[in-house]
Amino acid sequence: MLEAWQLSERIIGCLPAMVADPMSGMVTQVRPRIGALVPLTRPGWVEAGRHLLAGLELAVREVNDAGGIAGRPLELVVRDTAADPQRAAAAVDELAALGVAALAGEYHSVVARTAAARADAIGLPFLCSSAVLDALTEQPTEWVARLAPPQSRGWQTYADFLLGAGHSRIAVAAEPSVYWASGARILRDHLAPRGGTVIELDMRALTPTAMCDELVDHRATALLLLVGHPEPAVPIVKSVRRDQRLAEIMIGAPAGQPEFAEWATLLGGDGAAIPFLRYLPERFGPLGARVETALRERLAEAPSFVAFEGYDTVAVLADVLRSHGTDRARVAEAWPRVEVEGTRGQIQFSRTPGISVWQWARTPIQVVDRDPADLDRFRILHAD
Structure with missing residues (x-):
């Protein structure tokens, strides 16, 4: 049996986006279409992709239930990136050829960076849902906007x-990646002037057991997981939890690995009390509460912040398409004029120093963890 995303990709991807008049040769768009980049297979973070797609699809359904865009149904054309930058670049070209008015989505920062560069190069508007790298493009661009906060703000x-x-002696268990290296640098630069020390542990060279020895030798009071999930994050957590020498150490995961249900399934109680970043308000307004209920029903579990990012992405793009049409240049020109009620607050884009894309500047940020007494409950530890 085909998964829902596979079915939507096969059917929607075959529908003609453009039609040519046989007499004049002029090409017109039949339906407004949004291309969606989503990690739906390994090595992509599949659970994050599933939540992102649920939010995108829910918002599209609601747009169409309310009459669509100028009376025409909005279509979502989904492509699986599988956390592969080159696959994402090819998908951008394919979606552009299919006539989409704009791109949405992507969770993995390194993949989103490649997609953003390609979208900028060919003049295709891209509203990035989840990726946080500050330098999403090498040079400032008018074509790309982003909902997630930049990594510098979240990790600071x-x-x-x-x-x-x-905690002032902080170890980071890290794998090689532009994203992880950027995170470690942000932590070091922010902590050092305040008396903090960051100790980097290269997980290419260390087993989880050897890493525990390093934590003891360095007298670290906190260990941050700057590694992939489930490998090697899960074995690292298990090793630390079972080492009596490290009974007092705090494990943290700023990138959000504990957000999804798979974390609790794989680790049980060992996965509790591991603080991570989440981009939700302390309390939802009426729209957020309604969407939370709908997403919970769609996912058959509590929606993550990634699902809300997906919903808000389509809410913004639908508003732009209604007011500015489907011409790609006009869509990109609309970023600074966006004023849309999202599930997590009023969405507006501006230019932020050091950020190369149009940025929602006030995305809510929380540090939360799973409650040891109830793994399905999240405790808010800090908020910005």
């Missing part, structure tokens, strides 16, 4: 949480 918030919790 996390560093402030660490200091407030009394």
Whole structure:
């Protein structure tokens, strides 16, 4: 049996987006279409992709239930990136050829960076849902906007949480990646002037057991997981939890690995009390509460912040398409004029120093963890 995303890709991807008049040769768009980049197979973070797609699809359904775009149904053309930058670049070209008015989505920062560069090069508007790398494009661009906060803001918030919790000797278990290296640099630069020390442990060279020895030798009070999930994050957590020498160490995961249900399934109680970043408000307004209920029903579990990012992405793009039409240049020109009620607050884009894309500047940021007494409950530890 085909998964829902596979079915939508096969059917929607075959529908003609453009039609040519046989007399004049002029090409007109039949239906407004949005291309969606989503990690739906390994090595992509499949659970994040499933939540992102649920939010995108829910919002499209609601747009169409309300009459669509100028009376025409909005279509979502889904492509699986599988966390592969080159696959994402090819998908951008394919979706452009299919006549989409704009791109949406992507979770993995390194993949989104490649997609953003390609979208910028060919003049295709891209509203990035989840990726956080500050330098999403090498040069400032008018074509790309983003809902997720830049990594510098989120990880500095996390560093402030660490200091407030009394941690100044912080180890990071890291794998090679532009994203992880950027995160480690942000932590180091923010903590060092405040008396904090960041100790980097290369997980290419260390087993989880050997890493535990390093934590003891360096007298670290906190260990941050700058690694993939489930491997090697899950074995690392298990090794630390079982090492009596490290009974007092705090494990943290700023990138959000504990957000999804798979984390609790794989780790049980060992996965509790591991603080991570989440981009939700402390309390939802009426729209957020309604969407939360609908997403919970769609996913058959509590929706993550990634699902809300997906919903808000389509809410913004639908508003732009209604007011500015489907011409790609006009869509991109609309970024600074966006004023849309999202599930997590009023969405507006601006230019932020050091950020190369149009940015929602006030995305809510929380540091939360899973409650040891109830793994399905999240405790808010810090907020910005």
